[in-house]
Amino acid sequence: MRIALVGCGAVTQAVYVPLLSRRRDLFEVAAVCDLSRTLADAVGDRLGAPGRYTDVAEMLSAGGFEAVLVLASGSHGETVGRALSAGYAVLCEKPLALTRAEVAALPEGPLMVGYMxxxxxxxxxxxxxxxxxxxxxxxxxxxxxxxxxxxxxxxxxxxxxxxxxxxxxxxxxxxxxxxxxxxxxxxxxxxxxxxxxxxxxxxxxxxxxxxxxxxxxxxxxxxxxxxxxxxxxxxxxxxxxxxxxxxxxxxxxxxxxxxxxxxxxxxxxxxxxxxxxxxxxxxxxxxxxxxxxxxxxxxxxxxxxxAFEVQLSAFHAFVNDGKPxxxxxxxxxxxxxxxxxxxxxxxxxxxxxxxxxxx
The missing domain is CATH 3.30.360.10 (Dihydrodipicolinate Reductase; domain 2)
Known part of the structure; x- marks a missing residue:
């Protein structure tokens, strides 16, 4: 499954990069995005991702992947909403959002919240x-x-x-x-x-x-x-x-x-x-x-x-096999x-x- 990552900070570097590197049987990282081009390039280099972005909207528009992992800090409501609206499946690290209103505004679509x-x-x-x-x-x-x-x-x-x-x-x-x-x-x-x-x-x-x-x-x-x-x-x-x-x-x-x-x-x-x-x-x-x-x-x-690896496998099964x-x-x-x-x-x-x- 071709995926994109949003957020290339501490959790991404310490946890997701090594796990995605060893689970290439399940995932191919096609694009990464971070406010910092330095971090996007560092994570992109480690995962062999050709797409490097500093703007989420630009990455979602360019496409070339099936699902998005939202790993940035803070509230994720806006980014998750954009990804779902663009037709992508989403794994969102906790918390999903900071307000009830953000959740109520989310469009329908395949969404999994990550509590490893x-x-x-x-x-x-x-x-x-x-x-x-x-x-x-x-x-x-x-x-x-x-x-x-x-x-x-x-x-x-x-x-x-x-x-x-x-x-x-x-x-x-x-x-x-x-x-x-x-x-x-x-x-x-x-x-x-x-x-x-x-x-x-x-x-x-x-x-x-x-x-x-x-x-x-x-x-x-x-x-x-x-x-x-x-x-x-x-x-x-x-x-x-x-x-x-x-x-x-x-x-x-x-x-x-x-x-x-x-x-x-x-x-x-x-x-x-x-x-x-x-x-x-x-x-x-x-x-x-x-x-x-x-x-x-x-x-x-x-x-x-x-646990993070089991969670990634569960996301793969959710998107491809419909397992809730x-x-x-x-x-x-x-x-x-x-x-x-x-x-x-x-x-x-x-x-x-x-x-x-x-x-």
């Missing part, structure tokens, strides 16, 4: 075991802990090409446009503390929201949200699950922590299922699933199959709604202004 943790073999095994136990009805609680070091420390090994050739005025205009989108989500008067919380939720905690969707369904109620420490600091979120039980997420930005660590534990009537995730940028590092059941018996499952993705536009929208509920709960607790869609 959903495709992790350990997660799929945990889903199977939970279903055997009785599904969401047996869950007492889901507890999440994320220890998040700086992005620079996580990517130090990757020797990334840096972009220094983008017009600062263009960058400023894009940041202003993104701020306007957040204002539509949270209201013009939303303070920086609420905007920052929304940014972390949409950029990082959304992975955990996507896992809750798979295990239990999206939360029906957000009852408590708190944050503390220097920006982005620490965040705590808790509430009710849709069928039974409660969830709690504790997210900590620890700049000097030695390695990213994320733990998701499902406590159920007969024991627990614990998932420990490594840094998402490390290829083929195993996620560990520990199963604890009666009489203190413990079983560990490890699989070095790369784990997250489509509706799933992406659910996570936006939950993130807005989180922001609204925090604002209400602290008597801060909240408006826009979150109101």
């Amino acid at each position: 943790k959903q495709y992790d073999p350990a997660v799929r095994r945990a889903e199977e075991l939970l279903a055997e136990l009785g599904g969401p009805e047996v869950i007492r609680s889901v507890e999440v802990s994320v220890l998040h070091p700086s992005g620079e420390s996580q990517l130090a090994f990757a020797n990334l090409t840096q972009a220094r050739d983008v017009d600062p005025g263009l960058i400023d205009s894009l940041r202003a446009a993104e701020r306007d989108l957040v204002s539509k989500a949270l209201g013009e008067s939303a303070p920086e503390s609420v905007r920052g919380l929304y940014g972390v939720t949409m950029g990082s905690i959304c992975h955990d929201l996507s896992l809750l969707r798979r295990f239990t369904g999206s939360p029906t109620d957000i009852s408590y949200v708190e944050r503390w420490g220097a920006e982005p600091g620490s965040i705590e979120i808790s509430g009710a699950l849709p069928v039974r039980g409660r969830f709690a997420i504790r997210w900590h930005y620890l700049e000097d922590y030695p390695a990213y660590r994320e733990t998701v534990t499902i406590h159920h009537d007969k024991g627990s299922l614990e998932l420990v995730f490594p840094s998402p940028y490390l290829m083929n590092a195993p996620t560990v699933l520990t199963v604890v059941s009666g009489a203190e018996s413990r079983t560990e499952h490890r699989d070095v199959t790369e 993705p784990l997250t489509d536009a509706n799933g992406g929208l659910e996570d936006i709604v939950t993130a807005q509920r989180i922001a609204a709960r925090f604002a209400v607790q602290h008597d801060l202004p909240i408006g826009g869609e979150a109101a």
